Amino acid sequence: MGNIVTLLFNGISEGCLIFLMASSLSVVLGLMGVVNFAHGTLFLWGGYVYAWIYNWTGNWPLSILAAVTVGFGLGILFEKIFISRVYGNMSAQIMVTLGLQIVFTELCRVFWGAQQITVARPSFLSGVSNFAGITIVHYRLFLIVVGVVVTVGGQLVLTKTRVGMIIRAGVQNSEMVDSLGINIKRYFTIVFAIAAALAGLGGALYSPLNGTLNSNMGAANQLLAFIVVVIGGMGSFIGSALGSLFLGIMVAVIGWVLPDISLVAPVLMMALVLIFKPKGLFGLAVRK
Amino acid sequence: MGEILLRTEDISIQFGALKAVNKVSISIEENKFTTILGPNGAGKTTFFNLLSGLYKPTEGKVFFRDKDITGQTPQERIKEGIGRSFQLTNVFPKLTVRENVRLAAQSAANVGFRLFKSYKSYAEVNARSDELLEQVLLHDKAPLRASELTHGEQRKLELAMVLALEPEVLLLDEPTAGMSVEEVPVMIDLLRQIKEKGTTIVLIEHKMNMVKALSDKLIIMVNGEFLCEGDPEEVSRNPEVMEAYLGGGVVNVTA
Numbered sequence: 001m002g003n004i005v006t007l008l009f010n011g012i013s014e015g016c017l018i019f020l021m022a023s024s025l026s027v028v029l030g031l032m033g034v035v036n037f038a039h040g041t042l043f044l045w046g047g048y049v050y051a052w053i054y055n056w057t058g059n060w061p062l063s064i065l066a067a068v069t070v071g072f073g074l075g076i077l078f079e080k081i082f083i084s085r086v087y088g089n090m091s092a093q094i095m096v097t098l099g100l101q102i103v104f105t106e107l108c109r110v111f112w113g114a115q116q117i118t119v120a121r122p123s124f125l126s127g128v129s130n131f132a133g134i135t136i137v138h139y140r141l142f143l144i145v146v147g148v149v150v151t152v153g154g155q156l157v158l159t160k161t162r163v164g165m166i167i168r169a170g171v172q173n174s175e176m177v178d179s180l181g182i183n184i185k186r187y188f189t190i191v192f193a194i195a196a197a198l199a200g201l202g203g204a205l206y207s208p209l210n211g212t213l214n215s216n217m218g219a220a221n222q223l224l225a226f227i228v229v230v231i232g233g234m235g236s237f238i239g240s241a242l243g244s245l246f247l248g249i250m251v252a253v254i255g256w257v258l259p260d261i262s263l264v265a266p267v268l269m270m271a272l273v274l275i276f277k278p279k280g281l282f283g284l285a286v287r288k
Numbered sequence: 289m290g291e292i293l294l295r296t297e298d299i300s301i302q303f304g305a306l307k308a309v310n311k312v313s314i315s316i317e318e319n320k321f322t323t324i325l326g327p328n329g330a331g332k333t334t335f336f337n338l339l340s341g342l343y344k345p346t347e348g349k350v351f352f353r354d355k356d357i358t359g360q361t362p363q364e365r366i367k368e369g370i371g372r373s374f375q376l377t378n379v380f381p382k383l384t385v386r387e388n389v390r391l392a393a394q395s396a397a398n399v400g401f402r403l404f405k406s407y408k409s410y411a412e413v414n415a416r417s418d419e420l421l422e423q424v425l426l427h428d429k430a431p432l433r434a435s436e437l438t439h440g441e442q443r444k445l446e447l448a449m450v451l452a453l454e455p456e457v458l459l460l461d462e463p464t465a466g467m468s469v470e471e472v473p474v475m476i477d478l479l480r481q482i483k484e485k486g487t488t489i490v491l492i493e494h495k496m497n498m499v500k501a502l503s504d505k506l507i508i509m510v511n512g513e514f515l516c517e518g519d520p521e522e523v524s525r526n527p528e529v530m531e532a533y534l535g536g537g538v539v540n541v542t543a
Binding site: 166172173176177181 | 362363366367378380381382383391392394395396410449453
């Protein structure tokens with residue numbers, strides 16, 4: 001019993017981490033129709049900036065802030081200089097974002113080396129509690145809190161604010177928002193930058209959980225985020241929250257029961273969803 | 289004759305070998321209700337697209353209040369005061385009815401680029417949205433998602449959205465297309481009210497009872513060309529119209 005609860009707990013916390021990447025990937029896809037293969041690179045940069053500042057200063061809030069800020073800045077740079085030129089052209093988007101992924105991943109290796117680096121958890125978030133046979137890793141509990149805050153906050157912004165309303169309308173039909181005299185392109189930049197900041201936060205929170213960081217982790221986590229986007233329904237914020245939880249728990253359970261297939265299970269899951277439920281498990285995909 | 293609001297000068301557009309609109313010069317008078325009539329394929333919707341800026345003409349010019357707007361984008365023309373509805377319904381299905389109108393109203397109110405401020409805080413925009421919903425008789429449906437409305441209600445919602453942009457001239461492409469028989473008279477009443485409030489309306493329509501009830505002036509197009517214009521009475525007596533539009537039959541416009 002205790003094992004099962006611990007497993008669920010770990011799965012949920014992994015899900016919260018994936019969610020930071022997947023939700024932003026999904027909204028960018030829904031609003032701008034951009035398949036962003038550079039998303040994992042933003043995650044990676046968040047991780048490295050965090051590790052670099054934290055190992056240097058030991059100041060945790062500063063390190064997190066730095067990672068988020070760098071993600072946000074790179075997001076503006078990517079959108080303004082590269083992605084804004086290829087709206088509506090899917091193959092060009094794939095080439096451009098893949099190119100960005102390669103270049104900026106290599107830059108990580110240039111700045112921080114190709115070797116794995118060690119990242120510690122801040123002391124106030126490290127530690128483990130045992131409670132009625134359930135093992136609770138404090139850092140994982142913290143990840144769940146962050147996941148809940150981002151989900152609730154994101155949902156409030158999307159449903160209650162003016163910019164949220166424009167984004168929801170834009171996800172449904174961006175040309176029509178344009179035809180109402182609202183310059184939707186201006187919102188594209190800001191949404192892309194916020195999405196990049198979330199990816200950066202994801203990277204910053206991931207590296208201490210993992211304990212180490214290397215330059216391949218961006219691509220690996222990006223794949224999980226893409227799988228969540230498919231499972232949860234493309235373009236749906238809530239769908240990506242549900243999809244992340246589902247995937248996190250599934251991976252944790254399979255890793256326990258059938259560790260041999262734990263690596264292929266998510267991809268297999270995505271293939272099945274694409275075949276049988278192309279609008280996502282919860283039917284939340286946004287029709288474009 | 290009233291002031292000319294919208295005017296075209298020898299406007300043409302060519303798609304490949306097809307000249308969809310050929311040297312059409314017309315004038316839309318302020319505060320008048322003008323209807324464009326013509327058989328299918330006469331180029332009416334294409335002509336509308338030239339007026340709203342969706343298409344750029346291959347030759348000729350468009351003027352709004354004597355200003356040449358030929359090079360302007362649709363967005364720029366909205367700001368000038370040209371609003372249009374589409375032949376196919378265009379609403380945001382997953383937004384509520386109120387949100388749909390509010391989106392248009394806040395664009396017109398030009399509330400600026402203030403991020404994350406709760407949209408409920410814009411009292412004027414809210415009041416204007418509610419007023420518009422009342423005008424198109426959808427106020428009791430405001431909290432519903434637009435996808436839950438009937439087709440006719442969606443067209444009314446779309447009309448409210450175009451009105452929210454406060455256009456001086458309203459281009460309406462078959463606003464009753466796909467509406468049920470009971471819904472058509474409501475739309476006629478609605479358009480009459482809009483006209484009485486001082487909005488100039490240009491309509492593309494097939495339903496003769498509607499054309500007759502509303503129009504001050506008819507413009508007849510055939511095969512992408514201007515055929516003739518005049519008040520409904522005049523046009524119905526024009527032998528060319530009888531010939532071209534109804535293949536020699538009687539045009540039953542005034543009867």
